[in-house]
Amino acid sequence: MTGAIDDKLLAFLKGFHELIPQKNAAIFNAEELRDAMSGMPTIHVEALKQTAIYVNYVGDDVVIQWFWEVLESFEHSDKAKFLGFVTGTQRVPSDGLELTIVRSGATNRLPAGHTCAKQLDLPRYSTKEQLRDKLLKAIQGCDRFCFG
Incomplete structure (x- = not known):
């Protein structure tokens, strides 16, 4: 069996x-x-908070x-879903995450995630x-829809 995939394995290893x-x-x-290739499994909310960027919000805003x-109150699985919602992956990138939180939309709307910009639109x-x-x-x- 190993011989059947030797060429493919060698090509993968070369790349x-x-x-x-x-x-x-x-x-x-x-x-x-x-972890280095696909991100860290542990989600530290405090670390996310320290690097967050706010647009039309300030850090001490009640929202x-x-x-x-x-x-912080979410179970690990919901924290991972949140990361997927704003980054496209449910693991913290190995070089960290700089999340941008933008005030937007009416309060009857759901928050929106923009994975390319690592941005959360938060009413x-x-x-x-x-x-x-x-x-x-x-x-x-x-x-x-995204990870199912």
Whole structure:
């Protein structure tokens, strides 16, 4: 069986080692290499908060405070869905994430994610519960269509 895929495996390794020389790849174990290539599995909300950029919001705005409290309260699976909603991947990029949060839209709308810009369009909801409800609906809807 191995002989049947030798050519394909060698071609893959040649291309892989053009990107990451073999001596550099050899210092990683399988999990470390996976994380370096596809992102970190652990989602640290505080780290996201520290690097966030706000447009038409400020960091001490009540809606932004609610947003971080809601995100922190999510189970890991919903945090991963949120990342997928704003980045296109459910893992934190190995070089970190600079999330842009933009005030936009009417409060009857769901938040919108823009994966290319790593941006969240977040309406100015009137309560923390409304924000939580709308955010969960948005990320769970995306999960069904984007990652299902």
